[in-house]
Amino acid sequence: MSTEKKAVGGETPSMCMRCKKPTAHIIVSMVQDRIAKVQCKSCGGQHRYRDPEAPLKPPGKRQGKVSPEEVWGKAMNPVTPQKKIPYTFSGHFKVNDLIDHTTFGLGVVTHLLAGDKIQVLFKDGEKILIARR
Ligand SMILES: [Zn+2]
Structure with a gap:
């Protein structure tokens, strides 16, 4: 079991919007215990961290809203x-x-x-x- 904490400079999987898939990223900045900004190892682009496990929420869809x-x-x-x-x-x-x-x-x-x-x-x-x- 891994208990290592995420830290700036470390690696984390994240969704990359440019690669349009989850790729390995380097953690660029963190806010408290959460990853804020990452750099894609495939395309080099920096962007906000996106949890690859998080479900995509297409805008405009009223999913989750009460009927x-x-x-x-x-x-x-x-x-x-x-x-x-x-x-x-x-x-x-x-x-x-x-x-x-x-x-x-x-x-x-x-x-x-x-x-x-x-x-x-x-x-x-x-x-x-x-x-x-
Ligand atoms: Zn990328």
Whole structure:
């Protein structure tokens, strides 16, 4: 079992974005116990240390984020039993009001928007509705 500590000048595997694969790197700088900057032994490029074991998180993908259903479920739960307000264009709504929409079902008002609009969280996501307040 290796207990040797990583240190500047030592070697560590890291993802190299230029080589587009994990390669051997020399540790260039460290912050406390963590490797900060490394130099690729293959291409010589210096960059931030990237753990080759860490899963890649493609930007834009909503992985790991809670689904609208979960958010909706959470929004429903803490609400003390209150009466559902049937949604109408001329309804008066405020944040946290429980809305009963004929198409979208039950929703919670999350924001009051400018221009007679409200943002409501339904089971399949947030929707902007018209409401004259
Ligand atoms: Zn490289």
